[in-house]
Every structure is written in structure tokens, then in C-alpha cells.
Amino acid sequence: MSNKLAVIAIGGxxxxxxxxxxxxxxxxxxxxxxxxHIVDLMQEGWNVAIGHGNGPQVGFILRRSELAAHELHxxxxxxxxxxxxxxxxxxxxxxxxxxxxxxxxxxxAVTVVTQVEVSADDPAFKNPTKPIGSFMDEETALRRKxxxxxxxxxxxxRGWRRVVASPLPKRIVEEDAVKTLIDAGMVVITVGGGxxxxxxxxxxxxxxxxxxxxxxxASSLLATRIGADVFIISTAVEKVALNFGKPNExxxxxxxxxxxxxxxxxxxxxxxxxxxxxxxxxxxxxxxGGEKAxxxxxxxxxxxxxxxxxTHIVK
Numbered sequence: 001m002s003n004k005l006a007v008i009a010i011g012g013x014x015x016x017x018x019x020x021x022x023x024x025x026x027x028x029x030x031x032x033x034x035x036x037h038i039v040d041l042m043q044e045g046w047n048v049a050i051g052h053g054n055g056p057q058v059g060f061i062l063r064r065s066e067l068a069a070h071e072l073h074x075x076x077x078x079x080x081x082x083x084x085x086x087x088x089x090x091x092x093x094x095x096x097x098x099x100x101x102x103x104x105x106x107x108x109a110v111t112v113v114t115q116v117e118v119s120a121d122d123p124a125f126k127n128p129t130k131p132i133g134s135f136m137d138e139e140t141a142l143r144r145k146x147x148x149x150x151x152x153x154x155x156x157x158r159g160w161r162r163v164v165a166s167p168l169p170k171r172i173v174e175e176d177a178v179k180t181l182i183d184a185g186m187v188v189i190t191v192g193g194g195x196x197x198x199x200x201x202x203x204x205x206x207x208x209x210x211x212x213x214x215x216x217x218a219s220s221l222l223a224t225r226i227g228a229d230v231f232i233i234s235t236a237v238e239k240v241a242l243n244f245g246k247p248n249e250x251x252x253x254x255x256x257x258x259x260x261x262x263x264x265x266x267x268x269x270x271x272x273x274x275x276x277x278x279x280x281x282x283x284x285x286x287x288x289g290g291e292k293a294x295x296x297x298x299x300x301x302x303x304x305x306x307x308x309x310x311t312h313i314v315k
Contacts, residue, residue, distance in 0.1 A: 005182065006041065006305070007228040009051040009219035009281070010034055011235045014298050015088065016056055027057075028091045033298070034234070035095040039103065040302035042187075049182060049226060050092065051219035054084040054193030055212075062133040077132065077164065078196050078208030085113050085192035092189050109187040115173035115206060116195025116218055122167035130166045130212045135159030165211045169195060169218045173206065175225055182226060194218040216281035224288040230305070231285045231293040233278050238297050240279070240311040242269045255313045257286045282313050291315065 014034040015027045038048060058080045065075045075083070089111025096109040128151040136144070141152040141160035150162045172178070172191060181188045194213030198206040216233055223231040242250045242263065255263070260279055263269045270276040282293040296303075296310030304310030 004046045004230075005049070005226065005228050006046045006230045006232055007049045007051065007219055007223035007226070008038060008041075008232045008234055008301070009216050010053070010298065011233075012053045012055060014052070014234060015091075022056070022060075027088075028095070031088070031091040032095040032098075035092060035099055037298045037301045038187075039096065039099045039105070041305055042105070042107070043103075044302060044305055046305065047182065047185065047187065049178065049188045049190060049222060049228070051191045051215055051222060052088055052092070052189070052193070053215045054081065054088060057084040057088065058132065058193065066134055076208065077210040077212075078198070081193050081196040082113055085111065085196070088192055089113075089189045093187075096187060107185070107187060109189065110181055111189040111192075112174050112178055112181070114178070114190045114192065114195050115198045115208075116169045116191060116213055116221075117171040117173055117206070118167035118197050118199060118209070118211065118213065119170055120199040120209075122165065124165040124167040125211070128163040128165045130164050131155065131161045132164055132212065133162045135161055165209075166214060167197065167211055169213050169221045172218075172222060172225060173198065178222070179226055191215070191218040191222050214277050214281070216278050217284065220281040220285045223285050223290060228290065229292070231282065231290055232301065232304070233281065233293070233295045234298045234301060235275075235278065235295060236297060238300055238309055240270075240275065240295050244269070244271070244275070252311045255311060257283065257313065257315050260286075260313055286313065286315055 015030050016022055017030050061075055061080045061083060093109040093111050100107045135158060138160055144150045145152050152160050153163050155161050178188050178190050194215040195218045197209050197211040197213050199209050200206055239251045260283055264279050270279050285293055293313045294304050294310045300309050
């Protein structure tokens with residue numbers, strides 16, 4: 001078994017390449033490409049745990065649920081999370097298994113349907129901001145608000161949408177199982193979509209809630225809890241840039257923790273819905289005791305751990 005452990009958080013581009021390739025088969029092929037890059041990294045002597053996004057896939061389930069509501073019960077958001085963890089995990093673990101077999105590697109991959117505990121008192125529940133599901137007209141939105149207790153907002157003249165909270169992850173419920181599998185040499189796919197958000201009642205019993213946990217935050221917590229040597233965020237760009245998309249754009253090979261905190265605080269370099277949460281997730285990992293993080297794109301995972309590319313963030 002490898003003595004080097006990486007946690008890799010893979011983004012949406014690892015599963016859906018573009019708007020024309022969204023089918024299950026398209027997603028399976030995209031997952032296969034990403035798995036080849038992960039195995040490239042593993043051939044450098046690393047074992048890995050994998051977190052992943054699930055936003056579009058949850059959206060697909062919700063839309064199907066809406067269209068079938070006249071005949072079938074709707075699917076709660078926490079169950080959508082569980083469904084996507086299973087389906088995406090299946091695609092990843094099968095592709096990994098096939099790649100291991102092709103290369104003659106004695107490795108196994110397994111998916112853990114993972115609950116992540118959040119606080120019922122998290123301020124995010126008082127200010128839901130994460131849009132989910134389809135656009136609605138005002139009448140439908142207000143009816144769902146009254147009947148189902150939804151929070152709804154008007155979205156820039158495009159229609160109304162449901163919004164839910166995005167609370168911070170506090171505890172990975174299946175952490176011990178994940179650790180046991182990693183210690184056995186397994187590649188573990190876990191905290192999919194940020195994990196299924198659950199809250200504990202006064203007796204300690206868990207219950208799913210309608211919320212969305214940021215997958216990079218959950219993967220950062222995972223990396224901390226299992227003692228990862230490196231936390232890797234796989235995204236759409238090879239490196240992080242200051243002033244992204246502007247004439248004075250500057251690509252970064254390296255950042256210190258202090259620099260990352262400074263750039264994030266300046267509020268002009270990293271988009272709130274894109275790179276900013278990734279930088280914050282890296283900061284969380286390093287402040288909790290982690291030594292190194294890397295941000296790069298899937299096709300450069302192997303090169304990045306060799307120090308040839310990517311943005312490396314260190315203390």
C-alpha cells in the first residue's frame with residue numbers, strides 16, 4: 001500500500017464537458033477520462049480518496065421529478081444527493097477498475113454513500129442562497145412557498161427559483177469507514193456532492209435536510225480528517241490566476257497560505273461562485289494542519305504532483 005495519500009476534489013467539467021454532452025453515456029465517458037488522469041497520479045505512488053460535484057445531476061433528477069409530479073411522488077433534495085452519489089460513484093469506480101485491470105495494477109475502488117453533518121443553527125439556513133431546480137412562474141413559486149415551505153426568489157427577470165441553504169460541513173458521519181477502506185489500500189469515492197447534509201436532533205439521531213454543501217469544503221474537511229499529504233482541487237483551469245480574464249491576468253505557480261488569504265480578502269481576484277470557494281477550501285485545509293494543496297485541471301493531475309504545473313499552495 002502507498003504511504004502517500006491525496007484527496008482529490010473533482011469538478012463538474014470532469015463529468016459534463018459541455019452543454020451538448022449531458023447524457024448518462026456522455027458522463028460515463030467523461031468520468032473515464034478523468035479516471036485515467038487519476039490513475040496517472042496513482043502511478044507516482046499515491047493512494048487517493050475522491051470527492052466530486054453533483055450539481056447538474058441533482059438538477060436532472062429534480063426536473064424529472066417535476067415533470068412526473070402528476071403521477072409520482074417528488075424526490076426530496078437529500079435523497080437526490082444520495083442517488084447521485086451512487087450513480088456517479090458507480091461510473092467512477094467502474095472506470096477506475098477497468099483502468100487498473102488494463103495496467104495490471106492490484107488496486108480496488110469503492111464508493112461510500114456519505115452523510116455530512118451540518119449545524120441546524122448554521123446562519124446559512126436563515127439566508128438560503130443556493131438555487132436549485134427549474135424556473136417557475138410567480139404563481140407556482142408562491143404556491144410552493146405556501147404549501148411546501150420553500151424559499152423562492154425572482155432571478156433577474158428569468159423567472160422564480162427555489163433556493164436552499166449552503167451550510168458548512170462539520171462532521172463526516174462515515175469517516176471511520178472511509179479510513180478503514182483507505183487503510184486497506186482502497187481508492188475511496190466519498191463526500192459526493194459535498195455529502196448528504198444531515199442534522200442531529202437532541203437524541204443524536206440524524207435527519208436529512210434540504211441543503212447543499214460545497215463539495216470543495218467537504219473534500220477539504222475529508223483531507224483534514226484522514227490526514228492527507230496533499231489536497232488537490234481539479235477544476236477547469238491548469239493554474240490559478242490573479243485578475244482572471246483581464247489584461248493584467250497573472251498565472252500563479254505558487255502561493256503561500258498568507259498570500260492566499262490576502263488575495264481572497266481583496267475580493268477582486270477570485271469569483272464568488274467559482275475560484276473563491278476553492279481558495280477558501282485550501283485555506284481551511286492548511287490552517288487545520290495540512291501541508292500542501294494543489295489546484296489544476298484533470299489532464300494535469302500527474303504532472304502537478306510531480307511539480308511540473310498547477311498552482312501549489314503551501315504554508
